[in-house]
Amino acid sequence: MKHFLYIFFISISFFNNAQEVAILKYDGGGDWYANPTAIPNLVAFCNQNIKTTIAKNPQSVAVNSDDIFNYPLLFMTGHGNVLFSDDDANNLRNYLISGGFLHISDNYGLDKYIRRELKKVFPLLTFKEVPTNHPIYNQTFVFSNGMPKIHEHDKNAAQGFGLFYEGRLVVFYDYETDLSDGWEDEIIHNNPKEVREKALKMGANIVEYAFKN
Numbered sequence: 001m002k003h004f005l006y007i008f009f010i011s012i013s014f015f016n017n018a019q020e021v022a023i024l025k026y027d028g029g030g031d032w033y034a035n036p037t038a039i040p041n042l043v044a045f046c047n048q049n050i051k052t053t054i055a056k057n058p059q060s061v062a063v064n065s066d067d068i069f070n071y072p073l074l075f076m077t078g079h080g081n082v083l084f085s086d087d088d089a090n091n092l093r094n095y096l097i098s099g100g101f102l103h104i105s106d107n108y109g110l111d112k113y114i115r116r117e118l119k120k121v122f123p124l125l126t127f128k129e130v131p132t133n134h135p136i137y138n139q140t141f142v143f144s145n146g147m148p149k150i151h152e153h154d155k156n157a158a159q160g161f162g163l164f165y166e167g168r169l170v171v172f173y174d175y176e177t178d179l180s181d182g183w184e185d186e187i188i189h190n191n192p193k194e195v196r197e198k199a200l201k202m203g204a205n206i207v208e209y210a211f212k213n
Contacts, residue, residue: 001110019211020054020109021075023058025079026062028082030079030110035183037185043202046203046204059088065091071095072099073102073210076104077110078107089120106173107180118171125165128161128162130161131146136209140205143205144159148177150199151182158175159175161175179202182199
């Protein structure tokens with residue numbers, strides 16, 4: 001009964017904050033604050049192009065805080081180490097199985113750490129490549145070839161990985177593409193307009209999918 005009431009109140013929280021995004025803070029020394037212009041730019045693009053009403057200045061929330069339950073979508077990035085305590089892992093797991101969604105953007109260097117720490121969250125789940133016919137690639141914008149390539153790292157193909165809990169995609173991880181770099185102010189990376197637009201459209205799809213599911 002206690003677990004049911006917990007899920008009920010979390011669901012109410014998500015409903016009352018149906019269109020908000022937060023940046024996830026984590027321990028371990030990694031730069032969770034990387035790409036500071038990325039989310040504000042993505043929010044502006046979404047509000048204009050997919051008619052969301054997300055607050056223009058996203059908040060940052062700690063992974064072990066109850067505040068994460070106020071946001072149906074959490075965004076996470078960085079270049080280095082990630083460390084989840086047991087409390088962090090339990091809180092994030094409860095968030096995700098209660099209807100929350102986590103988007104992780106590998107800013108080059110995050111991969112081995114986030115894979116390790118997510119095993120604390122879901123010990124029995126492993127990342128699977130999200131197929132190109134999945135709805136996340138087919139929202140307002142269609143990416144028939146899956147994850148677009150934004151930045152070159154090791155000359156590997158861009159990939160989108162997911163953790164699926166009871167059939168639902170709860171974590172989406174863009175890898176070998178640095179999607180969130182493409183959301184930043186143009187002057188930072190000097191990306192061509194078409195590259196930034198492609199990145200923002202894929203980001204908007206992620207937002208749209210998270211809010212619907």
